[in-house]
Amino acid sequence: MAGCIFITLMLAGVHIAHMNPVFSPEDELHFKTWMSEHGKTYKELPEYYHRLHIFTQNRRRILQHNAGRHSFTMALNQFSDLTFAEFKKAFLLHEPQNCSATTGTYRYQAGPYPDSVDWRARGNYVTPVKTQGHCGSCWTFSTTGCLESVTAIATGKLLELSEQQLIDCAKDFNNHGCFGGLPSQAFEYIKYRGGLMTEDDYPYKGHDSTCEFQQELAAAFVKDVVNITRYDEMGMVDAVARLNPVSFAYEVTADFVHYKDGIYSSTKCKNTTETVNHAVLAVGYGEQNGTLYWIVKNSWGTSWGKDGYFLIERGQNMCGLAACSSYPLPLL
Ligand SMILES: *[C@@H]1O[C@H](CO)[C@@H](O)[C@H](O)[C@H]1NC(C)=O
Ligand SMILES: *[C@@H]1O[C@H](CO)[C@@H](O)[C@H](O)[C@H]1NC(C)=O
Ligand SMILES: *[C@@H]1O[C@H](CO)[C@@H](O)[C@H](O)[C@H]1NC(C)=O
Ligand SMILES: *[C@@H]1O[C@H](CO)[C@@H](O)[C@H](O)[C@H]1NC(C)=O
Secondary structure, three states: OHHHHHHHHHHHHHHOOOOOOOOOHHHHHHHHHHHHHOOOOOOOHHHHHHHHHHHHHHHHHHHHHHHOOOOEEEOOOOOOOOOHHHHHHHHOOOOOOOHHHOOOOOOOOOOOOOOOEEHHHHOOOOOOOOEOOOOOOHHHHHHHHHHHHHHHHHHOOOOOEOHHHHHHHOHHHOOOHHHOOOHHHHHHHHHHHOOEOEOOOOOOOOOOOOOOOOHHHOOEOEEEEEEOOOOOHHHHHHHHHHOOOEEEEEOOOHHHHHEEEEEEOOOOOOOOHHHOOEEEEEEEEEEEOOEEEEEEEOOEOOOOOEOOEEEEEOOOOHHHOOOOOEEEEEOO
16 A cells, blocks of 8 residues: 555656756656666566666665765665665564574684785685575575685685575474575584585575475585674684684675775664674675675675675674674585
């Protein structure tokens, strides 16, 4: 019902557009250019105007942000015709996740650590950025990304592993397919249920389906799960510097959706276990002009952000990124 009312108002807006412009011809031109760049079409005229309206608001926010002084820039991308509420529903974990159940006491040496680390440059240890599509399956990409790297570091062989197996089969471990889950719980599943198949043997569908795990085709295994002590970001630094990339969860808020470059930092996101809604993979870290950052692999395709990656401020538990981080020990 609410949708019907909204569309009616939008049509009224179109009729009086010359008196009270919601968007200018220039805005519409930007929209059409963006539509053709992203291969977007809208079947109904009301839908077209509805999306034009949202796009124009997003575009204005991006221009406004980039005109100010910020540590990161924003840009249009494939999500620019969505409101944040729609984005959340389609792409993020449905809160709350059991992030507070990821407990552990991580033991580590006191350093010193290198100023910068990048597992992409250390060898063939990180697979290309993948695309989750319309499914809250980020946690499966964080999980495969980490196990792919951990296994490659141990064996010298980089395999792409199956997200779909985790979507379909890991529900007994508090995971919910396209409706969310956590890497630590997915590592537990892989440990106790006999391994993870490859991407080729169990390809990605991007929707919930029945479990088709074949144990004899399992290609990567977990001996144990290491949870980093809650809110101990130095534990994450230790693990990434000495051992391997690390999975973590954090809270995505509206401005993050259009991140393009620079070091992401926010005063809007919260920093506790309660609000995490996205899971990703820290593949390294560094420092720029005195600001510490993480280098993070996302699962929104390569045209998003910095070729599919982003930098986020390090050392502040930014957006709760140290709330529930973990990695697996490979079983060889
Ligand atoms: C790590 O976290 C998972 C769930 O997120 C939990 O099941 C497991 O017991 C934790 N491991 C340790 C060693 O505490
Ligand atoms: C959190 O854990 C509890 C207890 O294990 C479980 O009943 C609940 O379904 C979990 N919630 C989510 C969102 O996974
Ligand atoms: C979260 O942020 C608040 C406000 O900046 C800070 O006081 C608190 O220590 C932070 N908590 C954690 C767990 O990082
Ligand atoms: C960071 O330092 C570089 C030179 O080292 C400079 O070009 C750049 O403008 C600085 N960035 C910020 C955000 O201050």
